[in-house]
Every structure is written in structure tokens, then in C-alpha cells.
Amino acid sequence: MGFLKKNITILFFFALFIVGCAIPKLTIQESLLKNSDNDTLVINERIFFVNEFTGDSLIKKWENRINGGFNFNSFLGIDSLIFVNDLSGRIYCFNIFTGKLIGGIKLKGSVYSKPIIRNFDIIFPLINKGAETSSLVFYDLYNSKINQEVEIKDLITNEILLHKNGIVSVGKNGSIFQHDFRGNVILGINSNSRINSNPVLIKNNLFVANEFGEILIIDLGAKKIIERIKISDHPLNHLSADNHLIFVGDSNGELFSFDTQKMKIRWTFKTNSNIIMSPVTDEKFVYFGNLSGMFYALYKKTGFVKWSMQLGTLFNVSPLVTADNIFIPDLDKRLFVVDKYSGEKVNEIAIDGRLKITPYLKSNILVIGFDEAELVGYEIY
Amino acid sequence: MKKYLTSKTFLFFLLLLSFVSSTNAQLYFFGRNKVQYEKFEWKILRTENFDIYYYDDLDEIARIGAYHAEEAYKKLQVDFNNVITRRIPLIFYNTHLHFQQTNVTPGFIPEGVGGFFEFMKGRVVIPFAGDLSQFRHVIRHEMVHVAMMNKLFRIKTDHRLPAEAQPPLWFIEGIAEFLSTEWDAQAEMVLRDAVLNNYFVGIQEMYKIHGTFLMYKVGQAFLEYVAEKYGEQKVTQMIDNVWMFTSFNKVIEFTLGKTLEEIDKEWMEYVKKKYYPLLKDFSMISAESEMITEDGFNFSPAFYKKDEKEFIYYIANRNGYASLYRVEIIENGKKFSSPEIVVQGEKTEDLESFHLLQKSLAISKEGIAAFVSKSGPTNVIHFYSIEEDEIISTFRKDYLISIKSPSFSSDGKRLVFEAIDNKGFSDLFVLNIETMNEERLTNDYFNDKDPIFGRNDLEIIFSSDRTAGTNKGVYNLFNFNLADYRIGYITNLSFNTTAPQLNPDKTSLIFCSEIDGVDNVWKLSITETGFENIIYRVTKFVTAPFYPQFIDSSRIVFSGFEKFSFKLYSHEIKNYSDSIDIKYFNFENTEGKWLADFLPAASHKEEVEYEKEFSLDYAQSQVSTDPVFGTRGGAVFSLSDMLSDDNYLFLIYNTAEVQDDFLQSFNVSVTRLSLKERSNFGYGIFHYRGRRYDIRDSDEYFFERSFGGFFVLNFPLSTFARLEASMTVSNSDKQILTGVLERKALLWSNNVSYVFDNSIWASTGPIDGRRFRLLLGYTTDVKFSNVNYYSVIADYREYIRLGLRSAIAFRSSLYYNEGKEARRYFMGGSWDLRGWPRWSIRGEKQWVSSLEVRFPLIDQIRIKFPFIDLGFSGLRGALFVDGGGSWDRKYTESIGSIGGGLRFNIFGVLVLRYDIGKTIQEDFSKLQEGLFYQFFFGWDF
Structure with missing residues (x-):
């Protein structure tokens, strides 16, 4: 009996340990996925601008952890839910108000891109471990299972986009794919250049930037590259779009505003260091930082400087712009809050790790992610 | 230059522990000593990101x-797009001599190591050798290691991959050089030599x-090529992509988009x-000059003529x-005679080491x-009389730590040299040889070097x-007037210019300059009005000559770098008259002095005295099981x-064989080891309990519980x-036998030893020099008088060189215990009496002697299969004769062995x-029937 008691005790603690380490399968109730205005639910955009007034002080509300690291991208949010991908092949879903883990998807590989939700599917590219291929995964949130896993012969490290006809993905080796919602390939082009840049969609055209300093324009209808315009002698980084304007920085510290209607550069602005992030725009301005810790607010239309300042250390990831403030994550373990009109720093919060994801705001809850796979939810006041 | 250090401390402690835990330790070691001559008074300068440890002045x-x-x-933050979130300890030493005394690494630091980064505590350790630009280079080099390792760790952690695997060493060092320095004359020289002498290798053969x-340098060159052809960002992208593949070759292929073969x-x-x-x-060099020496590394030539005989000393x-x-x-x-040794170096304390590359x-x-x-603690200048064939005097000053470049005045009464002070x-400095008093000429952070007496003995060149102005910081030639202490420019070139020498009639000055991308010899004429502003080429070599000296007005001797070695050459001076062989210069914009870059006072966070902050070096656990002990x-x-001046080691393990025994079967020991000062000491306590098998005793297991304390002291008299x-x-x-055969004792053991070792090693064991140990010990049971014996160990080994890779090795050892319950020694097997069963011969007294001839046997065997190459190199042979005897009370017989063997070093x-x-x-009267065959491992004695 003593033997049994001892071993049951050991087994009990072992089971507790295992249970504690496991993550529940990601299942979302139907009600949460139904959009009352539209039968088709689509959550896709990278939300860097939220037109709400916020305070500048933060108080910690909750914290939680994921498994792998972040990839300098952004969260995906719907109502009370927030989705985040990590580099160890997982997708997590948390309650934004409580920080409680709703569930997760666990695969072998790395997920670089923010996922997309369409109806009951969450769609994301998984880079397969040890191979130069990716899988485009269609996961059924309601039934908690993978419906489709489509192999892509490239490494999808750039953000995927949702087009009316399907999912557009751009690989590191320069391949451009479009898959329909059943996973069938409807477009496959090789651009013959390396692409480390999040693309943008404007109407039916896909805009992609490559290491040769070129902007490639792919007509998704015609299924071909229709233009290849060299704007820089240096590799271009992540794009952002504002109506017909595209903004992109290069590794030499120059920011370009490219007019997609006139197919030419509208203005350029020189800084002193690599601009990696997707610049963020609001009604009037474009905001961005560089790897020397400089942060800028320029007039979108002209490129003139509204304000600029030496603020931090390494600005890698896009800030979150609100109606009055900018929340700027610094790799050097700091979150800055800056008045977006005056450029004045109104708050600086020390964080326990390197910030690597654009903060997400919902109902005065600001979520940030940093080193050691930590997530923290703050209430803004 | 850089070193990565894997932790050897654990092995060191195990060895120490095994030495301490047994009073008559038979598995002792010889080895040289790392001597802490100085008692450094450490301070810490805390800056924004660093804790900088430095001492004294x-x-x-x-x-x-x-x-x-x-x-x-x-800069590296941006290059690697990563922030290091911990403070970085940076430890500075003054000169390489002090650097060699560091305890941050337990091993010895060779002359060629310019600094290192170790990853137990993330420390960067750098000596300052008098040259600010080199100092900057080494700091940046080591910082690349810090930044890269931090980034790699981050990437692997983010992807939940094992963090231990690293890129290959050529890449680690190559990127450190690539990001820390420009492509310079030294790099160019090495690459030219490798390519033109056909020993250059590609990535696949690194x-x-x-x-x-x-x-x-090949690593750096490859990355320079990648940056030029593919773009500078591709170099750091290799780090960013490291998570993708387990093979770094695949990372390179992926990043550059081509196969490694392409x-x-x-x-x-x-x-x-x-x-x-x-x-x-x-x-x-060899095509245009006469080779004087063929083998080894040869440097610092000096010409001497007596009567009609001419010599080159080096x-x-x-x-x-x-x-x-x-x-x-x-x-x-x-022609030249065969080299002969004039003064044997590196075997005795007063000639502990020579500095070859200076x-x-x-x-x-x-x-x-x-x-x-x-x-000892500093460099010295020995004065050797060629006539009397002996060292007649030695100059030493405690505050002059490193000394280089001595040069005599024309009357031989004074010597000018360069030195690094505290x-x-x-x-x-100028030394009066008669009085042995030195006079300091310069006193600043500029690196003044290669001095010679000039046109007269009042001038130093x-x-x-x-150099100030446009060529700020570049090495140029200057003269120092001993009459008024003024310094003037001789050259103002935009290329480093060093090693001046005057011709015998003092009408021209030759020197080395990097005008061609590598050093070559140039000259300028000396007229009545002074030094000319035109220089003319003297040599036109693809690789570099160093420190040319005149033999006569038409010949020079120098150390030339070719085929990756430094040989001495004699060269007839030629005149070159093409336009690229003549350079003009002027002295515009050379007024004033440049200032070194200091960290502004506002950037210091604080400067404090050093206080010990302990942190974990390593923690390792192990579980083992076997059918006997469980x-x-x-x-x-x-x-x-x-x-790492103060170290603590904690050992804990459990030997319980049944559950009830668990609490009582803990074996623990705590040891403190202090290495800060010249005397290293350690002390500790221990408790051991469990079944043991002591090979010195009978073939029986017995149970023993012992607890107590120990103290050890190690005082290095010199390196040897x-x-x-x-x-x-x-x-x-x-x-x-429990309850039947038991022995209690309160043992008190003492021993003292004298150890000497100046041997050098080949791939399987010592090949030159000698080593010996004399130990005297006494062990007694102070409570029960159950044990009482004294011990003597005398072990002498000498190695006499026959050729570069062969030697005769001789050993003679005596192990002697006498008294009550004296422990037994053991021998037999591959390490001493070959042919006899391993460790089977036991006795309280033993002697063993061996004579062995060691030689290379097969340098390389390579078999190429269609799919794979197999090969090994460095198989060595030995012929030996051993003799020995073992007894307790009465001598029994002498035994031995004779034979030959193979030795092979793995990794x-x-x-x-x-x-x-x-x-x-x-008693050596009978040979065994047949042969013995014995396989084992271990270094030669």
C-alpha cells in the first residue's frame, strides 16, 4: 500500500505538470465569429492606427506567455479576442481583457506572418522545420482542426494578405503565390529577387519591394508582374499603403513615398539609419523610426518634417498611432508614449524585455509583447 | 587573435580534488605555472553599458x-539589429605580460592572443599593448563576438532551438575581423602569400x-568579398538565417542563393x-633574395662583424x-653556415620567453x-658578450613591464629602446649601459617605437x-633631439611607416612602409641640410620584409614573410626608377597633436573600488547506474x-543502495580556491560515505565513511x-567486513612537493625539456594510532631531442611508503610497465624506469572513396624498455618489458x-613466451 501511495503521488504530480504545460486546442464559438453586419467575417488588416483618444499612463492588468519569440509583426484582434503567432510554430488566442488563454494551435516550424481570419478559418503560413518550404494552413476554429495544409515551395516570412479571390503570399526567395480559399494555386510567379518586405494590396494590384531596391507591381487579375520600378540602390523594407500612396524605407535610411497612380516617387526623405518598419499613417502624417533611435512625423503629401527627435535606440516594429498619442516600442526595453502633434514624449515605460510586436489597442487595453515570449495587457488612463 | 573559451575549470577542479582527496596521490601532474607576480588593485568604471575592470594607473x-x-x-546594435540587455564586463590589462596572469581563463595564453571573450560570465578580456588603434581594433573585435553570440542566442531561443550549436570558427572570427577593422597590410600580406603560394583554401576546405x-584572415576576406559582390547586408543576414538549417553551409547557400561549390x-x-x-x-622574396634560414620562425636579425668574419644573429x-x-x-x-644556438631560451627562469614577432x-x-x-614579472634586457660567450649583465626596472626594439649608439655606451610602463x-627610453640608469624621452599615449640612434648620438629616429593633420594617427618617422628634447617630422606619409635603419655611412635612411598595400623597404636620402622629402623604393616584394638591417652599403638582411613563415633573407639593394617607385610628401597641416577619444566624464556612471561579486559559473548534474553499485x-x-580570483566548488552526490540509506549516503564537499596572489591556496571540507574499491589495496570492496577538512598551498617559484x-x-x-574487520582512524596527512617542468609537447606527449617532482609526506592516525607512515615520491623525466619530431625519453621514479597501514602504490599497464596487467602490481614501495625512443611514423593516410574521404594523420611510433619492482616489506623481483608501439592523437x-x-x-633473466598486445589510452610519460 505504501508503494502504491508513493507511486500514485508521483503520478499525480507528473500529470499535473503535463497538464500545466499543455495548451488547449483553439476553439472559438460561432457567436464570436459572426459579424453582425456581414455574413462573411474577415479580419486581416494590420491595425497600426486607431482613431481613439487615449491617455498616456499605463497600469498593468494581466500578463501571460507564449512559447516562441515574436517576429516584429502585429497582433490580430476581433472583439475580445487577440491572436498572436510565434516563431516556434504556434498560434495563440487570448482574451484581451483578462489575458486568459483561450487556446492555441501547435505545429512544427515557425509562423512569421500574422494570421488572417475568414469566416471560421484562421489562415496562416507555417515555415516547415528544416526545409525550404512553407505550408499554408487553413484551420477550422469552430471544429478545432486543420482543414487544409498546402505546400508552398518558398519560405513565407512576409505578411500574407487577403484578396477577394484568395490568400496572397510572398516568399523570401521572391516567389509570389495566390491560393483560393480551398487551397488551390491560382497564381505562382518568381520575381528572381529576394524579398524581405511585407507587401500591400491596392485594388487589384499587389505591391512588393525587393533587395534590389525595386518595387514590383503584380496584377493579380492578369497574373503577372506588370512593372518593376527601381527607386533605391539599397534593399527596401516593409511597405505600408495609404490610399494610392505607398511608403517604404530602405536599408540606407531613406523613406520613399511612391505614388501608385503616377507610378513614380512623390518624395524622399533621408535619415541616418536603416528604416525597417512599415511606416504608419493617419489622416495627415506618416510616422516611422529607424535603427538609430530617431523617430519622425512627416507630412504625408509633401514629406516635410512635422517633428523629429532622437527618442530611443532601435525602432524595428511599427508603432501604434491613436487620435492623440503614438505608442512606440523600442527594442531597448522601453515603450514610449509621444504626443503625436507636438512630438513631445509624455511617458516612457521600462519593460522587462525587448519589444518586438506592434502594440494592440482595444477598449483602453493595450497589449504588448516582448522577449521570452511575454505578453502584457495594460489599461490606459 | 580572439579566443573562445570552453570551460576547463571543471577539469581543473576535478584534478585538484583528486590531488587533495588522497594523501598519497599517484595521479599527480607536472605542468608549468601561471604566476601572479602582481597584486592588482582593481577598480571598476561603470559606463552606460559596460563594467570596465582596470587596475593601478x-x-x-x-x-x-x-x-x-x-x-x-x-554600431553593432545597428549592424546586428539587436540590443544586448545585460551589462558587459570588460577587463583591461596593461601589456600582454599582465594579461597572461589573468585567472579569467585557467589556461595559458600564447603570445599571439590579443584578447578573448568567454561565455561563462560573458567577460571580455583585453591587454593594452601600447597601440591605441590596435586597442580599438581588439575591443571592437571582441565586441562583435559579444553582439553576435547574443543575437544568435536570441534567434535560437525565439525559435525554440538548441542554443549550443554555433557557426564555424572561421565565420565567427571572420565576421569579428570584418566588422571591427579595415582590410589592412597584415591581412593583405597573409592573403597574397596564401594565394600565390598555393595554400589558399575555399570555404569547403576551411x-x-x-x-x-x-x-x-581568410574568413575576413570571404566576408569582404560577399559584401562587395552581394551587398554588406548579406553578411549579417547569415546570422539572421541561422535558424533555418542545422548546417551553416546551407545557411550560406541560402543567403547567397548559390551552392557552396559555385x-x-x-x-x-x-x-x-x-x-x-x-x-x-x-x-x-625568395626569388630576389638569398635565404639564410630555412626552418622555424626567424626574426630580429642583427649583423655583426669581427675581423673578417661576418655573422647574422637573430x-x-x-x-x-x-x-x-x-x-x-x-x-x-x-652561402650561410648552419644555424647554431648562442643562448638557449625558454628553459630557465631568467630567459623564460622570447618575443618572436617583435x-x-x-x-x-x-x-x-x-x-x-x-x-619573472617583466621583460628585461640581457647583455651578452659574444667574446666571452656569456650574459654579463641584465637591465630590469619594475615599472617597465614590456620592452622592445633595443638599439645601440655608435659608441656602444648607450642603448635606446621602447617600453610600456605601468x-x-x-x-x-635611453639607457646608460655603464651606470644602468635609464632616461625617459617621451611620456604620452602615442605609441613610439622602433627607435635607433640617428645621424649622431644626439639624435633618435x-x-x-x-602624426597630426591629414594623416592623423598614421605611423610616420620622427626624430628626437636629445639636446633640446624636441620632436620633429622626418616623413608625413599616409601609409604606416616603421622600422627605420641608417646605412653604414649615414647617407640614407631605410624603413618599411605600407605604400603597396603591404610593407616594403623604402629609403630617403640624408643630405647636409637634412632628410629629403622624397622616398625611393628599395624592395618590390609581394609579401613583406620586416626590420631590415644593413650588412654593408649594398646588402640588407631582414625577416621575410613567405609560405606562412618568417625566414631570414639577405638582399642586394636595387634601384627602382618607375614613377610608382618614387613618392613625394610635404608637411602641410601637421601642427599640433591629436587627442585620443576619451569617454566624457558625464558618461561615467561611477568609478568604484572592486568588490567581489560572485556568480554561478556552471552547474552540472548526473545520474548513473551500474550493476554493481546501483x-x-x-x-x-x-x-x-x-x-575568477576566488572560486568555490560544491560537490554533492548520493551513493545510497537502499532507500533507508538515502539520507546518510550524501557525499559532499565544499572547496574554496584563491588564485589572486602569487601563492594560490585552497581549503575545504568533505564528507564521503559509501562502498569503495581502492586499487591500491586488495581486490576487495569495503565501506568507508570519512569526513574532514583540507588545505592546499601552491607557490610558483617561476613559470617552471x-x-x-x-x-x-x-x-x-x-x-x-562489517563487524569483523573494521578500522577507525583520525588521519592527519601532510605533504610537501617540489615540481619542475620546462618540457614542451608534441602530439602524444613531451618531446623536449625535463620535469620532476619530489614529494615528502607523513600520515598518522592521531586518535587510534592505527595508521602511521611516511611517504617519499621522486619522479624524474627527461626528453632529449633527436630531431624536430623525435626524441629519447627517460623516466626514473621511486614511490616509497613506510610505516603502519602504509598505502600501496600500483603499476602495470600501458602507462608504466607495459605488457603487465593494468594496475595489477601493488606494493608499498615501487620503482619504475623507462627508456623510450619516440618518432613520427606515418604523417598522413587518406583513402578516397567515391562518397567520402577517410583519413588520419600524425601516427607516431615508440620503442621502449621498462623496468620496475614492487614490494611491501621485502624486495621480491625486478620485472620489465621491451617492445614497440603506436600512438595516435584524436582531436x-x-x-x-x-x-x-x-x-x-x-630479475630480467627471462622473456615471456610469445608477445603481449596491449591497447589503452593516455599521454606518453
């Missing part, structure tokens, strides 16, 4: 180093040059196109020990050779980086302070010799041994 250098460190930190200086092919073509055309206008390492050599010039300079020898017309060696400044497990932890002492008090309760950590022969029995 190095504060100015510390602030200069702090500036360069912060500058590098900011293993052939693994760990060499060439590997650093990349290698393109790169080889690139370097050949770059360097082969040089042979159109430039020549190999410093060389031809056999593992650097010494002072000479050759005679015969047949009108067409100018360290001068000879006066009167036949006095002044040469530099390390002796502030780290490299300055010029030297090279310095004090399952046991344990752990070892080590803590030390930031400088030391005194050791230890004392152990141990309460021992031994049960051979530098293990030597496999295979011996065949016959044992000799019955």
Missing part, C-alpha cells in the same frame, strides 16, 4: 577603452586551416584575378623553444648583444602614431567572482618550478596507444 587607458567600447556597442591566423569557384577566381597579376610587377624558434641563434656569412655572402635584438660593434626576454604608455546521482556547482603543500584531517571509518584530447612486446621476468 590604467585609468586613462580605461577611459579610452570605454569610449571605444561604447562606440562599438552602438578545416585545413582551422584555428590558425590564416583562418581569421560560391567557392567564384571566390577562388576572384582572389586569383586579384593577386596573380601582382607577380607581373612584384616578386617573391631570435628564432626552430624546435619549440625560442632562442638566440647565429649563422656565419660565407663565400662572399652567397624586434628584440641589437648588437654593438664591440660585440655586445642586447636582447629582450621575459624574466600607465600603459609605450614610450622611448623612431616611428610613432603621433544508481547514484549528484551535482557540481562552481561560483567565482568576476575576475613551484612548491606544493597540503594538509588533510580526515576521520575515517573503514569496514572491510587533441585523447591519445590511443597500442603496444606489442615481451615482458621481462625474474
Whole structure:
């Protein structure tokens, strides 16, 4: 009996340990996925601008952890839910108000891109471990299972986009794919250049930037590259779009505003260091930082400087712009809050790790992610 | 230059523990000593990102180093797109001599190591050698290691991959050089030599040059090529992509978009196109000069003529020990005699080491050779009389730590030299040889070097980086007027210019300059009005000559770099008259002095005295199981302070065989080891309990519980010799048969030893020098009088060189215990009496002697299969005869063995041994029937 008691005790603690380490399968109730205005639910955009007034002080509300690291991208949010991908092949879903883990998807590989939700599917590219291929995964949130896993012969490290006809993905080796919602390939082009840049969609055209300093324009209808315009002698980084304007920085510290209607550069602005992030725009301005810790607010239309300042250390990831403030994550373990009109720093919060994801705001809850796979939810006041 | 250090501390402690835990330790070690001559008073300068440890008067250098460190930190943050979130410890030493005394690494630091980064505590350790630009380079180099390792760890952690795997060493060092320095003359020289002499390797064959200086430069060259052809961002992208593949070759292929074969092919073509055309206008040194020495590394030539005989004296390492050599010039300079050793170096304390790659020898017309060696804590200048064939005097000053470049005045009464003092400044001094008093000429942080007496004995000509203006910081030639202490420019070139020498009639000045991308010899004329502003080429070599000296007005001798070695050459001076062979310069914009970059005072966070902060070095646990002893497990932890001067080792394991025994079967020991000062000491306590098998006793297991404490002391007399002492008090309760045969004792053991070791090693064991140990010990049971014996161990080993790779090795050892319950020694097997069963011969007294011839057998075997190449190299042979005897009370018989064997070193950590022969029995009167075959591992004695 003593033997049994001892071993049951050991087994009990072992089971507790295992249970504690496991993550529940990601299942979302139907009600949460139904959009009352539209039968088709689509959550896709990278939300860097939220037109709400916020305070500048933060108080910690909750914290939680994921498994792998972040990839300098952004969260995906719907109502009370927030989705985040990590580099160890997982997708997590948390309650934004409580920080409680709703569930997760666990695969072998790395997920670089923010996922997309369409109806009951969450769609994301998984880079397969040890191979130069990716899988485009269609996961059924309601039934908690993978419906489709489509192999892509490239490494999808750039953000995927949702087009009316399907999912557009751009690989590191320069391949451009479009898959329909059943996973069938409807477009496959090789651009013959390396692409480390999040693309943008404007109407039916896909805009992609490559290491040769070129902007490639792919007509998704015609299924071909229709233009290849060299704007820089240096590799271009992540794009952002504002109506017909595209903004992109290069590794030499120059920011370009490219007019997609006139197919030419509208203005350029020189800084002193690599601009990696997707610049963020609001009604009037474009905001961005560089790897020397400089942060800028320029007039979108002209490129003139509204304000600029030496603020931090390494600005890698896009800030979150609100109606009055900018929340700027610094790799050097700091979150800055800056008045977006005056450029004045109104708050600086020390964080326990390197910030690597654009903060997400919902109902005065600001979520940030940093080193050691930590997530923290703050209430803004 | 850089070193990565894997932790050897654990092995060191295990060895120490095994020495301490047994009073008559038979498995002792010889080895040289790391002597802490100095008692450093450490301070810490805390900056934004660094904790900078420095000592004594190095504060100015510390602030200069702090500036360069912060500058590098900011740059590398952007290069790697990563922030290091911990403070970085940076430890500065003054000169390489002090650097060699560091305890941050337990191992010895060779001369060629310019700094290192170790990853137990993330420390960067750098010596300041008098040259600010080199200091900046080394700081930046080591910072690249810090930044890269941090980034790699981050990437692997983010992807949840094992963090241990690293890129190959050539890449680690290559990127450190690529990001820390420009492509310079030294790099160019090494690459040219490798390509033009056909030993250059591509990426796929980097293993052939693994760990060499060439590997650093080839790695750097490859990354320079990648940056040029593919873009600079591709270099750091290789780090960003490291998570994708387990093979770094695949990472390179993916990043550059080509196979390694294609990349290698393109790169080889690139370097050949770059360097082969040089042979159109430039020549190999050996094609244009007479080779004086063939073997080894030969440096610092000096010419001496007596009567009609002409000699070249020089410093060389031809056999593992650097010494002072000479050759005679015969047949009108067409031939040279075989080298002979004039002064044997590196075997005795006063000539502890020579500095091969520096100018360290001068000879006066009167036949006095002044040469530099390390002796104790500092360098010294020995004055050797060629006539009397002995060292007649030695100059030493405690505050002059490193000395280089001695040069005599024309009357032989004074000597000018360069030296680094305790502030780290490299300055010029003049020594009055009769009075042995020195006078300081310069006193600043400019690096003043290669001084000689000039047109008269009131002038010193030297090279310095004090150049101001457009060529700020470049080495140029200056003169120092001893009458008024003024310094003036001789040259103002935009290329480093060093090693000035006057011709015999003082009408021209030759020197080395990097005008062609590598050093070559140039000259300028001296007229009545002074030095001309035009220089003319003297040599046109593809690789570099160093420290040219005149033999006569038409011939020079120098150390030339070719085929990756330094040989001495004699060269007839030619005149070159093409436009590229003549350079003009002027002295515009040379007023004033440039200032070193210091960290502004506002950037200091604080400057404090050093106080020990302990942190974990490593923690390791292990569980083992075997059919005899069952399952046991344990752990070892080590803590030390930031400088590793103070170390704590904790050992805990459990040997319980049944559950009820668990609590009582803990074995623990706690040891403190202090290495800060010259006397190293350690003490600790222990408790051991469990079944043991002591091979010194009978073939029985017995149970023993012992607990107590110990103290050890180690005092190095020099690098080669030391005194050791230890004392152990141990309460021992031994049960051979429980309740029947038991022995209790309160043991008190003491021993003292004298150890000497100046041997050098080949791949399987020592090959030159000697080593010996004399131990006297006494062990007694102070409570029960059950044990009471004294011990003597005398072990002498000598190695006599037969050739570069062969030697005769001799050993003679006596192990003697006498008294009550004296422990027995053991022998037999591959390590002593070959052919006899391993450790089967036991006795309280033993002697063993061996005579062995060691020689190379097969240098390389390679078998190429269609799919794979198999090969090995360095198989060595041995012929031996052993003799020995073992007894307790009465001597029984002498035994021995005779035979031959093979030795093979695997990866530098293990030597496999295979011996065949016959044992000799019955007082050497009978040989065994047949042969014995014995396979084992272990270094040669």
C-alpha cells in the first residue's frame, strides 16, 4: 500500500505538470465569429492606427506567455479576442481583457506572418522545420482542426494578405503565390529577387519591394508582374499603403513615398539609419523610426518634417498611432508614449524585455509583447 | 587573435580534488605555472553599458577603452539589429605580460592572443599593448563576438532551438575581423602569400586551416568579398538565417542563393584575378633574395662583424623553444653556415620567453648583444658578450613591464629602446649601459617605437602614431633631439611607416612602409641640410620584409614573410626608377597633436573600488547506474567572482543502495580556491560515505565513511618550478567486513612537493625539456594510532631531442611508503610497465624506469572513396624498455618489458596507444613466451 501511495503521488504530480504545460486546442464559438453586419467575417488588416483618444499612463492588468519569440509583426484582434503567432510554430488566442488563454494551435516550424481570419478559418503560413518550404494552413476554429495544409515551395516570412479571390503570399526567395480559399494555386510567379518586405494590396494590384531596391507591381487579375520600378540602390523594407500612396524605407535610411497612380516617387526623405518598419499613417502624417533611435512625423503629401527627435535606440516594429498619442516600442526595453502633434514624449515605460510586436489597442487595453515570449495587457488612463 | 573559451575549470577542479582527496596521490601532474607576480588593485568604471575592470594607473587607458567600447556597442546594435540587455564586463590589462596572469581563463595564453571573450560570465578580456588603434581594433573585435553570440542566442531561443550549436570558427572570427577593422597590410600580406603560394583554401576546405591566423584572415576576406559582390547586408543576414538549417553551409547557400561549390569557384577566381597579376610587377622574396634560414620562425636579425668574419644573429624558434641563434656569412655572402644556438631560451627562469614577432635584438660593434626576454614579472634586457660567450649583465626596472626594439649608439655606451610602463604608455627610453640608469624621452599615449640612434648620438629616429593633420594617427618617422628634447617630422606619409635603419655611412635612411598595400623597404636620402622629402623604393616584394638591417652599403638582411613563415633573407639593394617607385610628401597641416577619444566624464556612471561579486559559473548534474553499485546521482556547482580570483566548488552526490540509506549516503564537499596572489591556496571540507574499491589495496570492496577538512598551498617559484603543500584531517571509518574487520582512524596527512617542468609537447606527449617532482609526506592516525607512515615520491623525466619530431625519453621514479597501514602504490599497464596487467602490481614501495625512443611514423593516410574521404594523420611510433619492482616489506623481483608501439592523437584530447612486446621476468633473466598486445589510452610519460 505504501508503494502504491508513493507511486500514485508521483503520478499525480507528473500529470499535473503535463497538464500545466499543455495548451488547449483553439476553439472559438460561432457567436464570436459572426459579424453582425456581414455574413462573411474577415479580419486581416494590420491595425497600426486607431482613431481613439487615449491617455498616456499605463497600469498593468494581466500578463501571460507564449512559447516562441515574436517576429516584429502585429497582433490580430476581433472583439475580445487577440491572436498572436510565434516563431516556434504556434498560434495563440487570448482574451484581451483578462489575458486568459483561450487556446492555441501547435505545429512544427515557425509562423512569421500574422494570421488572417475568414469566416471560421484562421489562415496562416507555417515555415516547415528544416526545409525550404512553407505550408499554408487553413484551420477550422469552430471544429478545432486543420482543414487544409498546402505546400508552398518558398519560405513565407512576409505578411500574407487577403484578396477577394484568395490568400496572397510572398516568399523570401521572391516567389509570389495566390491560393483560393480551398487551397488551390491560382497564381505562382518568381520575381528572381529576394524579398524581405511585407507587401500591400491596392485594388487589384499587389505591391512588393525587393533587395534590389525595386518595387514590383503584380496584377493579380492578369497574373503577372506588370512593372518593376527601381527607386533605391539599397534593399527596401516593409511597405505600408495609404490610399494610392505607398511608403517604404530602405536599408540606407531613406523613406520613399511612391505614388501608385503616377507610378513614380512623390518624395524622399533621408535619415541616418536603416528604416525597417512599415511606416504608419493617419489622416495627415506618416510616422516611422529607424535603427538609430530617431523617430519622425512627416507630412504625408509633401514629406516635410512635422517633428523629429532622437527618442530611443532601435525602432524595428511599427508603432501604434491613436487620435492623440503614438505608442512606440523600442527594442531597448522601453515603450514610449509621444504626443503625436507636438512630438513631445509624455511617458516612457521600462519593460522587462525587448519589444518586438506592434502594440494592440482595444477598449483602453493595450497589449504588448516582448522577449521570452511575454505578453502584457495594460489599461490606459 | 580572439579566443573562445570552453570551460576547463571543471577539469581543473576535478584534478585538484583528486590531488587533495588522497594523501598519497599517484595521479599527480607536472605542468608549468601561471604566476601572479602582481597584486592588482582593481577598480571598476561603470559606463552606460559596460563594467570596465582596470587596475593601478590604467585609468586613462580605461577611459579610452570605454569610449571605444561604447562606440562599438552602438554600431553593432545597428549592424546586428539587436540590443544586448545585460551589462558587459570588460577587463583591461596593461601589456600582454599582465594579461597572461589573468585567472579569467585557467589556461595559458600564447603570445599571439590579443584578447578573448568567454561565455561563462560573458567577460571580455583585453591587454593594452601600447597601440591605441590596435586597442580599438581588439575591443571592437571582441565586441562583435559579444553582439553576435547574443543575437544568435536570441534567434535560437525565439525559435525554440538548441542554443549550443554555433557557426564555424572561421565565420565567427571572420565576421569579428570584418566588422571591427579595415582590410589592412597584415591581412593583405597573409592573403597574397596564401594565394600565390598555393595554400589558399575555399570555404569547403576551411578545416585545413582551422584555428590558425590564416583562418581569421581568410574568413575576413570571404566576408569582404560577399559584401562587395552581394551587398554588406548579406553578411549579417547569415546570422539572421541561422535558424533555418542545422548546417551553416546551407545557411550560406541560402543567403547567397548559390551552392557552396559555385560560391567557392567564384571566390577562388576572384582572389586569383586579384593577386596573380601582382607577380607581373612584384616578386617573391625568395626569388630576389638569398635565404639564410630555412626552418622555424626567424626574426630580429642583427649583423655583426669581427675581423673578417661576418655573422647574422637573430631570435628564432626552430624546435619549440625560442632562442638566440647565429649563422656565419660565407663565400662572399652567397652561402650561410648552419644555424647554431648562442643562448638557449625558454628553459630557465631568467630567459623564460622570447618575443618572436617583435624586434628584440641589437648588437654593438664591440660585440655586445642586447636582447629582450621575459624574466619573472617583466621583460628585461640581457647583455651578452659574444667574446666571452656569456650574459654579463641584465637591465630590469619594475615599472617597465614590456620592452622592445633595443638599439645601440655608435659608441656602444648607450642603448635606446621602447617600453610600456605601468600607465600603459609605450614610450622611448635611453639607457646608460655603464651606470644602468635609464632616461625617459617621451611620456604620452602615442605609441613610439622602433627607435635607433640617428645621424649622431644626439639624435633618435623612431616611428610613432603621433602624426597630426591629414594623416592623423598614421605611423610616420620622427626624430628626437636629445639636446633640446624636441620632436620633429622626418616623413608625413599616409601609409604606416616603421622600422627605420641608417646605412653604414649615414647617407640614407631605410624603413618599411605600407605604400603597396603591404610593407616594403623604402629609403630617403640624408643630405647636409637634412632628410629629403622624397622616398625611393628599395624592395618590390609581394609579401613583406620586416626590420631590415644593413650588412654593408649594398646588402640588407631582414625577416621575410613567405609560405606562412618568417625566414631570414639577405638582399642586394636595387634601384627602382618607375614613377610608382618614387613618392613625394610635404608637411602641410601637421601642427599640433591629436587627442585620443576619451569617454566624457558625464558618461561615467561611477568609478568604484572592486568588490567581489560572485556568480554561478556552471552547474552540472548526473545520474548513473551500474550493476554493481546501483544508481547514484549528484551535482557540481562552481561560483567565482568576476575576475575568477576566488572560486568555490560544491560537490554533492548520493551513493545510497537502499532507500533507508538515502539520507546518510550524501557525499559532499565544499572547496574554496584563491588564485589572486602569487601563492594560490585552497581549503575545504568533505564528507564521503559509501562502498569503495581502492586499487591500491586488495581486490576487495569495503565501506568507508570519512569526513574532514583540507588545505592546499601552491607557490610558483617561476613559470617552471613551484612548491606544493597540503594538509588533510580526515576521520575515517573503514569496514572491510562489517563487524569483523573494521578500522577507525583520525588521519592527519601532510605533504610537501617540489615540481619542475620546462618540457614542451608534441602530439602524444613531451618531446623536449625535463620535469620532476619530489614529494615528502607523513600520515598518522592521531586518535587510534592505527595508521602511521611516511611517504617519499621522486619522479624524474627527461626528453632529449633527436630531431624536430623525435626524441629519447627517460623516466626514473621511486614511490616509497613506510610505516603502519602504509598505502600501496600500483603499476602495470600501458602507462608504466607495459605488457603487465593494468594496475595489477601493488606494493608499498615501487620503482619504475623507462627508456623510450619516440618518432613520427606515418604523417598522413587518406583513402578516397567515391562518397567520402577517410583519413588520419600524425601516427607516431615508440620503442621502449621498462623496468620496475614492487614490494611491501621485502624486495621480491625486478620485472620489465621491451617492445614497440603506436600512438595516435584524436582531436587533441585523447591519445590511443597500442603496444606489442615481451615482458621481462625474474630479475630480467627471462622473456615471456610469445608477445603481449596491449591497447589503452593516455599521454606518453
